[in-house]
Amino acid sequence: MSMTILTVDDSRTMREMLRLALTGAGFRVVQAEDGLHGLEVLAEEARTPDVIVTDINMPRLDGFGFIEEVRGDGRYRGVPILVLTTESDAEKKTRARMAGATGWIVKPFNPDQLVGAIRRVAA
């Protein structure tokens, strides 16, 4: 009964870190490289991911825009979205929350923190 996590990050390094940590915790991982790609992957996936983890600073469509798009789509409005970013200032978090983010993970994270944050927002 593994959960599916969609991660959206433009950095290959970060994608690999996420994949390592999440698969290590037994999750199924699908990945996208920016917001637009994230929406494509979301549309391709037969089953809505249990949690979405997204970066903020990305080309084409940034994290804020991505979250708004996801939340604006009736199918995904309840999906927990965690924002993954090095920004720890309140302003970025507030903006992400305004867009509809569920929570956040501050980079650099360790796998336990990541999995802990996911556990807090998903069954």
Next chain:
Amino acid sequence: MAVDPLAEIKVTFFQECEEQLAELESGLLAMEGGDTDGETINAVFRAVHSIKGGAGAFGLEDLIRFAHVFETALDEMRSGRLAPDPETLKVMLRAADVLADLVRAGRDGSAVDEALAQSLGDALRGLCGGDGDEGGEDDSGDFDFQPVAATEPKAPGAWRIRFRPRGDLYARGNEAGLLLRELARLGPCEVELDVSELPPLADLDPEGAYLAWTVILTAEVEQAAIAQVFEFVDGDCELEIGPVDGEAAGEPEPAMDVSALLARIQSDSPAAAEAVCEPAAAPDAAPVETATRAEPPGSQGAANSNATGATIRVDLDRVDRLIDLVGELVINQAMLSQRVMEAGLARASSVAMGLDELEQLTREIQDSVMAIRAQPVKSVFQRMPRLAREVAALTGKPVRLVTEGETTEVDKTVIERLADPLTHMIRNAIDHGLESPEARAAAGKPAEGVVRLSAAHRSGRIVIEVSDDGGGIDRTRVRAIAIERGVIAPDAVLSDEETDNLIFMPGFSTASTVSDISGRGVGMDVVRRSIQTLGGRISISSRPGQGSTFTMSLPLTLAVLDGMVVTAEGQTLVAPLTAVVETLQPRPDDIQGLGAGGRVMAIRGVYTPVIDVGVALGYRDRPREQASVALLVEGEDGTQAALMVDQILGQRQVVIKSLEANYRQVPGVAAATILGDGRVALILDIDTIVAASRGAEPVRSERLQAAAG
């Protein structure tokens, strides 16, 4: 597979850093050139931001600190508070260089110029108005984001948590039930559900939030730990956390079993629309269809490749293995052709025709495989702007580096080995080629010198040019130095071109003092040598007052070579076709003795040294007396010689096999190959052979003039 996955990711990180550094630099350069597109500065910002993010993951503190300061400055620029004027961009470009140094320091443990990093860090901080936002510490923290209410010095044994979600909590994808589950992880909980706010069904907003909980948590934990559970919903709920005092604790309320509660919540919609308790589902039965669903095979890969366009990353070893195999295939195909020929089959026979087609296919496969190794020269070109900036700073000569043809592709190995010679030539072009700003002004030129670096494909080779608009080669001085250093005789008569080419002579340097820029103990002779080992040649053309142009011509690949197959004393040898000017059949009286053992041959009135290949490679002791065939070969420096061989077998493309890797280096032999008949043939290193025969005499014209005179 005991590979540390983190170590692999680290490799990825540094690869990605290189890409981001390149993006950073090209973005900054574009902005320097007047690009005001918002996406450019965004991309520049992201590059630094990503480097910082990855550096954080690997604990590269110096890199994090510098990237943070850099990022802060870029953020100022991105938000329009800092104007991208030339001075600012200059600082940013230098900062990008330092960032690159720090990345490499993180990767290789190389040293960093601390003072430079410090001064640029300060300069960046200065750009942001000086409010010292020191280091990335604020980012390295964990989840402690909100200031937590003052914690008691000693944690009480029990906590009372009152929690009333608002609708926003659910709208953002949070779940009251999960928060309660998190609380239960801290210790045993007694949970009381407050349904007093629940309206009649008709008035119920399905997305509203009507429920509240009171939890008695019996655990000796800090208040912060409890607050952290509710971190994500801060502001989206009413939350009270307080120690349970005696009075409260002694008031046992009808508490609900947490797991039963969880089960109930999970089975319902997040909007908590339940009015009455529905039959509680067992927790593990609640979530719907999950793990058994087969993943669509390759779906992730497909998704990823969508965005990366049509590129894949392949280990270089695999490509090389493929190239090797195709090489074997070419050899095998040649063998097969030869066998068929020997079998006496007609050229029009179906076997021979099929074989012809096979040959064509093989060639095409070979070309395609070679194309895999081909890369744009951009990777080495893009290192040059930084170099130009540094040399410009050291020499005090303003320089503009113009690059052209960066997308020209050439074999990866060639690219890698181009970096050093190019570095040296760009240095030279600025240090020696360009005049001082004063001299330029006097000559009516703009103060800023222009160095042009270009690449283009020309007749199956890549031609790279480095040109400057400086004063050109000072031939009088070159000549004087050459005479002073004994490179040429004082009375030697040299054409302008020959004089210019003197700078390629070993140990020659036109700088009167060995500056720390160009005079690194190597001269243009070393550049020429490294170009030659790539099977290339370099030449110079110079016009006084207008500048000099160095032209390098290199093969596109180091894996195959067009060669002239010859024999000497029963050995099959291959002379690279690029070195062969023509073939000759000299009459015995064309060849004349010169001194002890030396021989020259008159070719259209010019005496050319004669080298017996059999003797040069040690197959025989004395030159063959009877008439044989000669190859007129030209070394990379334009030196000609006649190579005497016994027989010319023909011309064909051969696959280069490293002799060094399989045996050891042999003077006079560049590499080996396998011929169609299966025999190993050595590929001649024409330059070494010609140079060895010349002994210590470096300049041909002189000696020949002596001989002719």
